[in-house]
Amino acid sequence: MRASGAALRGDGITTLEDLVALPTIRLARYPYAGASRAAQLHAHAQALLGAAPYRKAAPPPALPVPALFFDIESRPDTQEPWAFGWLDAAGVPGIAIVSPRHVTAKRTQARIADIPVVFVRDMAAGWGHIAAQVARTPLGMVPDAAHDAVLTPALTYLRADLEALRHVWLWLRARGGGDAR
Numbered sequence: 218m219r220a221s222g223a224a225l226r227g228d229g230i231t232t233l234e235d236l237v238a239l240p241t242i243r244l245a246r247y248p249y250a251g252a253s254r255a256a257q258l259h260a261h262a263q264a265l266l267g268a269a270p271y272r273k274a275a276p277p278p279a280l281p282v283p284a285l286f287f288d289i290e291s292r293p294d295t296q297e298p299w300a301f302g303w304l305d306a307a308g309v310p311g312i313a314i315v316s317p318r319h320v321t322a323k324r325t326q327a328r329i330a331d332i333p334v335v336f337v338r339d340m341a342a343g344w345g346h347i348a349a350q351v352a353r354t355p356l357g358m359v360p361d362a363a364h365d366a367v368l369t370p371a372l373t374y375l376r377a378d379l380e381a382l383r384h385v386w387l388w389l390r391a392r393g394g395g396d397a398r
Contacts, residue, residue, distance in 0.1 A: 220248040236262040301343040303350050313346040
């Protein structure tokens with residue numbers, strides 16, 4: 218590659234603009250360049266000049282808009298779910314928290330961080346809320362590939378779900394709860 222750089226500089230090609238202006242077929246004649254390397258050098262130089270990313274290949278296809286998203290949080294000791302989160306195709310979130318204490322006290326609903334939260338007696342009731350979300354979704358809206366590993370990272374809330382669950386946890390703790398049993 219040093220020989221290529223020295224040869225280019227020797228011919229007065231010292232800037233990206235000079236490199237882009239040089240025909241690919243001529244650039245391919247420089248030492249260690251070749252046709253494919255010349256095309257790559259041109260593409261890199263054009264990307265740098267345009268402040269754009271260099272695309273080595275065609276961009277991946279756009280991901281489908283998810284019809285549903287679910288996030289289940291489980292207890293580390295029993296692996297039983299204690300929180301069921303969802304986001305429907307309209308972007309409306311919801312959370313069901315397993316908290317028999319709140320169900321007994323008739324405090325079955327709340328809004329935390331502007332997200333509707335419902336308290337349920339047990340894990341089965343939480344799964345019932347997930348089933349209800351699925352039942353409300355037209356079958357044609359659920360993408361066939363929604364379970365693929367490619368879509369999984371793209372469809373997660375990441376920080377948003379952690380922040381919502383943190384608010385729920387703090388709210389429960391402030392009211393003497395926090396234990397999902």
